[in-house]
Every structure is written in C-alpha cells, then in structure tokens.
Amino acid sequence: MAQIQLRELRHSYVDQPAADSDWALKRLTIDWADGGAYALLGPSGCGKTTLLNVISGLLRPTGGQILFDGRDVTDASPEQRNIAQVFQFPVIYDTMTVYDNLAFPLRNRGVDAREVDRRVREVAEMLELDDMLRHRAAGLTADGKQKISLGRGLARSDVNVIMFDEPLTVIDPHLKWVLRSKLKELHQRIRVTMIYVTHDQTEALTFADQVVVMNDGEIVQTGTPVELFERPNHTFVGHFIGSPGMNVLPCEIAGGRATFAGLPVDSVNAGAYRGDGGRLELGVRPEFVSFAPAGADDGIPVRIVKALDAGRHRIVETEHADHKIKLLVPEGEAIPGDTAHVRLAPERTWVYRDGWLVTGKGAAR
Amino acid sequence: MRARYWVPTLYIVFLLLPIYWLLNMSFKTTNEILGGFSLWPHEFTLENYRVIFTDATWYNGYIASIQYVALNTVLSVAAALPAAYAFSRYRFLGDKHLFFWLLTNRMAPPAVFALPFYQLYSAVGLFDTPFAVALAHTLFNIPLAVWILEGFMSGVPKELDETAYVDGYSFWGFFIRIFIPTIAAGIGVACFFCFMFSWVELLLAKTLTAVDAKPIAALMTKTASTSGYQLGLLAAAGSLTLIPGAVVIYFVRNYIAKGFALGRV
Amino acid sequence: MNKTVNQRAWWFVLPVVLLVAFNAVIPLMTVVNYSVQESFGSNMFFWSGVRWFEEVLRSERFHASLLRQLAFTAAILAIEVPLGLAIALAMPRRGPWVSVCLVLMALPLLIPWNVVGAMWNIMALPTIGLLSETLHALGFDYNYTREPGAAWFTVILMDVWHWTSLVVLLCYAGLVSIPDAYYQAAKIDGARPWAVFRYIQLPKLRYVLTIAILLRFMDSFMIYTEVVVLTGGGPGTATTFLSIDLVKTALGQFDLGPAAAMSLVYFLIILLMSWLFYTLMMRNQSR
Numbered sequence: 001m002a003q004i005q006l007r008e009l010r011h012s013y014v015d016q017p018a019a020d021s022d023w024a025l026k027r028l029t030i031d032w033a034d035g036g037a038y039a040l041l042g043p044s045g046c047g048k049t050t051l052l053n054v055i056s057g058l059l060r061p062t063g064g065q066i067l068f069d070g071r072d073v074t075d076a077s078p079e080q081r082n083i084a085q086v087f088q089f090p091v092i093y094d095t096m097t098v099y100d101n102l103a104f105p106l107r108n109r110g111v112d113a114r115e116v117d118r119r120v121r122e123v124a125e126m127l128e129l130d131d132m133l134r135h136r137a138a139g140l141t142a143d144g145k146q147k148i149s150l151g152r153g154l155a156r157s158d159v160n161v162i163m164f165d166e167p168l169t170v171i172d173p174h175l176k177w178v179l180r181s182k183l184k185e186l187h188q189r190i191r192v193t194m195i196y197v198t199h200d201q202t203e204a205l206t207f208a209d210q211v212v213v214m215n216d217g218e219i220v221q222t223g224t225p226v227e228l229f230e231r232p233n234h235t236f237v238g239h240f241i242g243s244p245g246m247n248v249l250p251c252e253i254a255g256g257r258a259t260f261a262g263l264p265v266d267s268v269n270a271g272a273y274r275g276d277g278g279r280l281e282l283g284v285r286p287e288f289v290s291f292a293p294a295g296a297d298d299g300i301p302v303r304i305v306k307a308l309d310a311g312r313h314r315i316v317e318t319e320h321a322d323h324k325i326k327l328l329v330p331e332g333e334a335i336p337g338d339t340a341h342v343r344l345a346p347e348r349t350w351v352y353r354d355g356w357l358v359t360g361k362g363a364a365r
Numbered sequence: 366m367r368a369r370y371w372v373p374t375l376y377i378v379f380l381l382l383p384i385y386w387l388l389n390m391s392f393k394t395t396n397e398i399l400g401g402f403s404l405w406p407h408e409f410t411l412e413n414y415r416v417i418f419t420d421a422t423w424y425n426g427y428i429a430s431i432q433y434v435a436l437n438t439v440l441s442v443a444a445a446l447p448a449a450y451a452f453s454r455y456r457f458l459g460d461k462h463l464f465f466w467l468l469t470n471r472m473a474p475p476a477v478f479a480l481p482f483y484q485l486y487s488a489v490g491l492f493d494t495p496f497a498v499a500l501a502h503t504l505f506n507i508p509l510a511v512w513i514l515e516g517f518m519s520g521v522p523k524e525l526d527e528t529a530y531v532d533g534y535s536f537w538g539f540f541i542r543i544f545i546p547t548i549a550a551g552i553g554v555a556c557f558f559c560f561m562f563s564w565v566e567l568l569l570a571k572t573l574t575a576v577d578a579k580p581i582a583a584l585m586t587k588t589a590s591t592s593g594y595q596l597g598l599l600a601a602a603g604s605l606t607l608i609p610g611a612v613v614i615y616f617v618r619n620y621i622a623k624g625f626a627l628g629r630v
Numbered sequence: 631m632n633k634t635v636n637q638r639a640w641w642f643v644l645p646v647v648l649l650v651a652f653n654a655v656i657p658l659m660t661v662v663n664y665s666v667q668e669s670f671g672s673n674m675f676f677w678s679g680v681r682w683f684e685e686v687l688r689s690e691r692f693h694a695s696l697l698r699q700l701a702f703t704a705a706i707l708a709i710e711v712p713l714g715l716a717i718a719l720a721m722p723r724r725g726p727w728v729s730v731c732l733v734l735m736a737l738p739l740l741i742p743w744n745v746v747g748a749m750w751n752i753m754a755l756p757t758i759g760l761l762s763e764t765l766h767a768l769g770f771d772y773n774y775t776r777e778p779g780a781a782w783f784t785v786i787l788m789d790v791w792h793w794t795s796l797v798v799l800l801c802y803a804g805l806v807s808i809p810d811a812y813y814q815a816a817k818i819d820g821a822r823p824w825a826v827f828r829y830i831q832l833p834k835l836r837y838v839l840t841i842a843i844l845l846r847f848m849d850s851f852m853i854y855t856e857v858v859v860l861t862g863g864g865p866g867t868a869t870t871f872l873s874i875d876l877v878k879t880a881l882g883q884f885d886l887g888p889a890a891a892m893s894l895v896y897f898l899i900i901l902l903m904s905w906l907f908y909t910l911m912m913r914n915q916s917r
Binding site: 053056057058077078079083084085087088089091093094095096104105108109149152153 | 809818821830833
Binding site: 450453458467472507 | 633635638642645646649653660719720721722729732734735739740742743744745750752763791798851855872873880886894897901
C-alpha cells in the first residue's frame with residue numbers, strides 16, 4: 001500500500017504535441033492518500049483511462065513524475081510497481097480454472113505453493129468464489145469473470161493500488177449494485193488504495209470517499225461527494241454531477257453584487273471578484289431554487305415551461321428572458337400556474353469567471 | 366523488442382527469391398540461360414515479353430483465364446448470397462446436413478472429378494468454353510463463399526432485418542438496398558477468395574479446355590513440351606501471371622487481416 | 631442467434647444446391663457407376679460389383695501412394711504450422727510495415743499452381759538454378775531428378791514456400807483480434823513471454839489454428855499440379871502422391887474401373903480425416 005503522487009504529469013499520443021488539444025493529459029498534480037477510495041469521474045474521452053494507464057505503468061507519460069511513497073516509479077514496469085487493474089471487459093485466462101487464474105500472479109512471482117493456496121482460498125472466500133475454484137474460468141458469467149479479474153489483484157497481499165477501469169460496463173444492472181457494495185465492503189476490510197474510473201456519477205458517488213472530476217485532460221475538482229454537490233469548483237462539475245445539472249446564468253458584477261438580467265442576485269462569493277474581466281456566470285443547483293410564495297414579488301420573474309415528475313420530487317423548467325432555470329419541487333407542493341417568481345438560495349449560489357469558481361485568490365486554478 | 370523482426374524479414378526474403386529468379390530468367394536471352402549460372406541478366410532483353418504480346422495464342426490465354434475467373438467469381442458469390450442468408454437467418458428441413466454436404470465439396474480432390482467433368486461438359490456442349498471452367502470451379506468456390514458470407518451475416522444483428530420490415534421495405538428491397546451494403550466487406554472477402562482459387566486452379570481448367578478457352582498458365586506447359594525448352598519464354602509467361610494476383614492483393618491489402626479474422630477462412 | 635423456422639428458405643439455397651448438385655452429384659454418380667463396372671473398349675460395360683474396390687484396397691501401388699501422401703502431409707503440417715505461427719507472432723502489430731508484410735506474404739497464394747511448379751523447376755534446375763547452385767556451392771550433391779531424397783526436399787520446400795503464408799495470415803488475424811487488455815493484464819500479473827503465449831495467445835488462436843490445419847491437411851492431400859510440373863511424380867514413383875497416381879491410372883492407362891474405385895476411396899479418406907481432425911480439435915473447446 002502506498003501514497004501515490006503525480007507531479008506535473010502530462011501525456012500526449014502525438015509525437016510532437018503543439019496545440020493544446022494534442023495533450024490527453026495536461027499537467028496534472030495530485031496526491032492520492034494511502035488507503036483511500038477514489039473515483040475518477042468524467043465524460044468519455046476526458047483522459048481518465050490514459051491517467052489510469054500512466055499510473056499502472058502501461059503507458060509512459062510524456063512528462064512529469066509518478067511517486068509511490070515518495071519513490072519515483074515513472075520508469076518502472078507495471079510488474080515492478082506492484083499494482084492491480086480491473087479492465088472494462090473481464091480479462092481471464094480461458095484455459096485455466098478459477099483457482100489457477102487467482103494463483104497465476106502469485107506463481108509468476110515465485111511464491112511457494114502453500115502460501116499460494118492460502119492466499120487463493122482467502123481471496124475466493126472474500127469474493128464468494130470458493131465453490132467454483134475447480135470450474136473452468138471461461139464458463140463463468142460476466143460478473144463472475146470480473147470477480148476473478150479483481151481476485152487476481154487481491155491475491156497479492158502487497159499491492160500498492162487497485163485500479164478499476166469502468167468495471168461494471170458488462171454487468172447486468174441488478175448485479176451492478178451487488179458488486180459495488182461488495183467493493184466498498186472489501187475496501188473497508190483490506191484498506192488498499194483504490195481508484196475507480198467511471199463516467200457514471202452514481203457509481204462514483206456511492207463508491208468513493210474522494211471524487212476526482214476530470215474534463216478535457218485536466219482535473220477540475222477533487223472533493224467529497226458533498227463538496228462536489230454543494231460547492232462545484234467549475235461549471236462543468238455543476239453540469240456533470242447532479243440530475244438535473246446546475247443552472248448556469250450569465251451575470252454582471254457591480255459593487256460586489258451580482259445582477260442577472262438587471263435583477264440583483266445574492267451569492268456567496270461575488271465580493272471576491274476583483275473586476276479583472278472574463279466571462280461571468282452564476283451557478284445554482286435546482287435543489288436550491290424555490291418558488292416565492294404567491295403574491296411575493298422578490299426574486300426572478302419566470303414563465304413556467306413544463307414540469308416533469310421524477311418520483312419524490314418534480315423538476316420544473318422555467319424561463320426568464322430565454323434563460324432556462326430549473327428547480328426541484330418536493331412532492332405534494334403546488335406548482336404555480338403560468339408565471340411566478342423564483343428565489344435562489346444565497347448561501348448556495350456561486351459566481352464563476354470563465355467557468356471557474358471565483359475565490360479570493362483570483363481564478364481558482 | 367525489435368530483434369524478433371528478423372523472422373518475418375527472412376521469411377519474406379525466402380518468398381521473394383524464387384520470384385526474383387523467375388523475373389531474372391524472363392529478361393535473359395536463351396543463349397545466356399543455356400550459357401550457365403548468372404545472378405542477374407547480363408544481356409537484358411524484352412524479347413520474351415514481345416513474343417507473348419504479339420502472338421495471339423499467348424495473349425488469348427490471358428483473356429480466357431480472366432474470363433472464366435471473373436465469371437466464376439460473379440456466379441459463386443451471386444448464388445452464395447441468398448443461400449448464406451438462409452443459413453444465417455432461418456432453420457429449415459435439413460439445413461445442417463445441407464451445409465455440411467456443401468462443405469464436403471471443398472474437400473473433393475479435383476483429380477477425382479477431372480474425368481467425369483470432361484464427359485459431363487462435353488455432353489452438355491460446353492467443353493472448351495469459359496463457362497465450363499467457371500461452372501466447374503463453383504464446385505469448391507460456392508461452398509467457400511457460402512461459408513465466408515454466412516460468417517459475416519451472422520455478425521449482423523437480426524434487428525436490422527426487422528427494423529427494415531417495420532420501415533416498410535419488401536424483402537428484396539431490404540436485401541439489396543440495406544443488407545448487401547452492410548456486409549460489403551464480407552462480399553469483398555468472398556470475391557477475393559473465389560478469384561484466388563479459380564485463378565490458381567489448373568487441373569480442371571486444363572481438362573475442360575482445348576484451344577479456345579485454354580488458360581494462360583496451361584499454355585506454359587505446352588511451351589515446355591512442344592517447342593523445346595524455351596525457358597525465357599516460360600519465365601516471361603509465368604511472370605505475367607503474377608500480375609493479376611498482385612493487383613488484387615494490392616486492392617484488398619487493408620482488409621486481408623480483417624477479412625481473415627471476420628470471415629472464416 | 632435464435633433462428634426462425636422457415637421452410638421457404640429452401641428457395642434461397644436452391645441455386646446453390648442446383649449448381650453444386652450438377653457439379654458434384656452427376657460426376658460422383660459417374661464415378662460410382664464406373665467403380666462397379668468393367669469396361670471393354672469405350673462403350674461396353676459389365677457389372678463387376680466391389681471387385682475394383684477390393685483390388686484398390688489390396689493394391690500395393692495404392693498403399694505406397696497413400697503412405698507417401700501421409701508422409702508428405704505430416705511433413706508439411708509439422709513444418710508449416712509451427713513456422714507460420716512463429717512468423718505471425720514475430721510480425722509487427724501496427725505501423726506501415728504491416729501492409730507491406732501482408733501483401734508480400736500473400737503473393738505466393740495467388741500464383742497459378744503450375745507456375746509455382748515452374749518457378750521451383752527453374753530454381754532447382756542443374757547449372758542454372760539458384761537453389762541447385764547454392765546447394766552445390768555448399769558442397770551438397772543435389773539432383774532432384776535423380777535422387778528421391780532431393781526430390782522430396784524440393785517438393786516440401788516448394789510447399790512450404792507456397793502455403794506457409796496461409797497459416798501466417800490466419801494466425802496473424804487471430805493475434806490482432808486479441809484485445810490489448812489481455813496483454814496489459816498479463817503485464818500486471820507479471821507473466822513471462824512464454825506464459826503470455828501459453829495462456830493468452832495459444833487459447834485465443836485455437837479456432838484459427840484448427841482452420842489452418844484443416845485447410846492445409848485437405849489441400850496437401852489433394853496436391854497435384856505443382857508436383858507434376860516440378861517432378862512429374864518422380865524420380866521413379868518417389869513423389870507420386872495420391873492425385874498423381876489417380877490421374878496416371880485414369881488417363882494414362884484408361885483403367886476406368888480401378889481409377890473410379892480409387893477416387894471414391896480417396897475422397898472418403900479425406901472426408902473421414904477432416905471430420906476426425908475437426909471433432910478432435912474442437913472437442914475440448916466445447917467442454
């Protein structure tokens with residue numbers, strides 16, 4: 001087990017990267033604490049898998065350093081790094097039994113037979129594979145095969161990190177949940193650093209203690225699920241996490257106060273803006289928008305476009321001067337007729353400059 | 366890492382040596398050939414090629430070959446298309462036996478069929494026409510084409526057919542306008558193999574022709590036997606038979622590996 | 631894929647059935663017909679029962695050809711399959727050289743078979759052939775028209791030259807279809823190159839290898855044109871394989887009855903052995 005540090009890591013698949021878009025990873029610096037459960041979340045093509053392969057040693061980064069417990073492993077092979085990886089599609093050795101599959105990485109490292117047997121049985125018990133040890137691995141179902149892939153990583157007692165590359169892609173929906181809780185349980189039991197790559201926010205938020213959101217080769221925010229929800233560092237995080245995503249409205253700031261379409265809006269951080277230009281936006285999640293009581297005329301006047309029933313609440317889409325504002329209305333609460341006023345919760349309304357959260361230190365990056 | 370590349374390199378050199386030697390001979394004069402061993406033509410000549418291109422018996426051989434190969438390819442693939450569709454989509458009485466019986470014909474040695482074919486095609490009056498050879502070669506090319514195409518078609522989800530019917534296509538409208546373009550790669554691979562096996566087979570082609578439809582490659586044997594040992598001419602004729610194959614490979618170069626993988630051969 | 635039952639599908643296979651029946655059934659009946667009759671002159675036939683079959687099965691000449699055929703097929707399978715596999719494994723997987731390699735390797739497959747024979751004839755000719763002169767220079771006493779050993783060497787070398795590429799192409803196609811994740815997992819598991827070959831590549835190549843062995847078996851059992859052009863079946867009968875023997879019997883001596891009986895026995899051997907190969911090689915996979 002190890003602490004993993006990435007220093008100024010960059011990677012390009014192009015020989016002579018010139019344009020910004022040539023970089024699959026753009027100068028990442030991040031620390032992964034020993035024993036943490038991390039999710040790496042982002043849309044397809046954002047560089048998640050590249051980052052994973054760089055950490056595991058399958059790809060050599062174009063620039064930067066990777067440190068395991070302070071030791072530079074940038075040039076080390078996957079085997080030397082002693083990591084485990086579970087791929088999107090189950091990788092098993094077809095001709096071997098489940099037992100031999102689990103024993104394979106140990107035997108390759110010359111572990112003696114009794115120790116191999118002990119470890120294999122222990123892992124099989126953890127993964128509930130014990131009654132299939134003698135079966136041919138090729139005959140198992142997709143979730144069984146993914147368990148074997150994972151088991152090959154767990155069998156080695158000393159892995160530094162276990163990485164998952166969208167491991168539930170081929171698993172039936174009703175089994176996804178079972179496997180995910182199994183993973184969570186395993187993590188609590190063995191406390192190995194785990195990095196879980198996914199584009200599914202539910203998977204990320206339920207599995208991880210810390211979620212790392214990536215977009216376009218950059219890390220846009222690292223934080224707990226609650227932080228990502230309540231204080232998105234970038235409008236992208238606001239959009240990507242939450243359903244529906246955050247409302248983003250253009251705004252102006254004068255005298256430390258934001259105005260949207262001429263209407264003053266209270267926010268947490270408008271005062272931090274230093275008047276240095278840039279595209280200014282207000283971000284507020286639909287959860288923190290509410291209708292003003294009938295008769296009240298504070299807030300933003302809106303026209304109601306449509307309402308969508310989403311179980312325990314309804315998603316109401318409203319419009320002010322062509323700008324859409326969505327809000328969540330709890331079940332049983334009335335929705336006004338044609339027009340109404342909406343209020344944005346001031347303690348959950350943020351100002352963004354060029355997409356990034358405005359903080360006292362200038363741009364958040 | 367790169368050290369292992371010497372294996373394919375050596376193999377390719379081995380493959381090219383006889384081809385080089387054939388080309389080498391084709392540019393030599395008869396005197397030089399009979400004069401002894403030389404690694405390259407000292408008296409470079411195009412005389413052998415001139416003979417072939419000016420003598421009708423020679424170049425007609427090429428035309429005959431191309432005719433029956435093209436005819437056979439079209440015939441085999443056209444007949445195999447609906448059959449492969451039936452095998453990939455439907456179950457019907459005796460389907461498995463039929464499929465197996467078709468494949469057994471790929472295992473039939475041409476030598477077994479040479480004499481009966483001679484009698485059969487003489488009886489129906491097709492002897493010494495490109496049709497005889499084209500039809501005879503369907504014996505092994507149709508099973509092959511059905512096999513390859515069935516493999517490709519089974520890879521196309523059945524939902525495609527159903528969607529087309531829902532969209533109001535008739536069966537043949539769907540088959541020609543949607544299905545065939547979908548498996549175009551498979552048809553290409555099937556054509557390639559039909560071309561290949563029809564082009565290289567000679568036992569039947571020779572047996573079923575006399576003068577008019579004699580394939581080029583068979584003419585070479587004649588040269589060797591009747592007009593003495595004209596090695597230069599033989600080599601030139603042989604070199605020219607490499608061209609159609611090389612052209613076809615060049616066109617399908619990017620599909621060779623894929624075709625082998627997706628199809629079944 | 632679950633298929634629907636549809637008897638009208640017979641209309642789809644009808645053209646194929648008619649064409650192949652015309653080409654296979656009628657000639658095969660002719661052969662069967664001859665095989666049970668005795669011919670005098672050209673138009674007189676008498677029923678002879680299974681006499682020709684007994685004769686063929688007892689004939690030493692047939693035994694000798696069959697033995698030669700088996701030895702030849704075993705030899706080329708033993709050389710071409712491992713060699714083809716090794717070359718496919720050593721080939722680059724991507725990059726500009728892949729196309730070049732594949733095109734050059736496919737070339738021998740598209741050369742008419744008698745041209746293949748002629749090429750090797752020119753290679754092996756005394757005093758002017760590259761092969762014979764190289765061997766002489768190395769101190770070998772090489773003459774393929776006189777010595778059976780030299781003739782066998784040349785015929786096998788020709789077949790290796792002609793057909794190894796088929797095995798290479800099949801194996802190569804099988805190799806490139808293995809997803810990268812398998813190699814990555816093997817790296818992470820610390821597998822040595824041998825283990826990668828044994829537990830990843832070989833199992834994934836099983837199907838294409840089966841096809842390769844079947845095709846090479848069938849085609850080598852039918853070999854005719856190349857060998858006739860190169861050695862004419864000689865010296866003596868040293869390289870007279872089954873097809874050559876058959877044609878010699880049928881056309882050379884006009885013994886239609888024995889030739890027909892031999893044809894059927896020959897065809898049945900190929901069918902039986904192909905079926906055996908296929909079931910043996912595929913059996914483990916389904917388990």
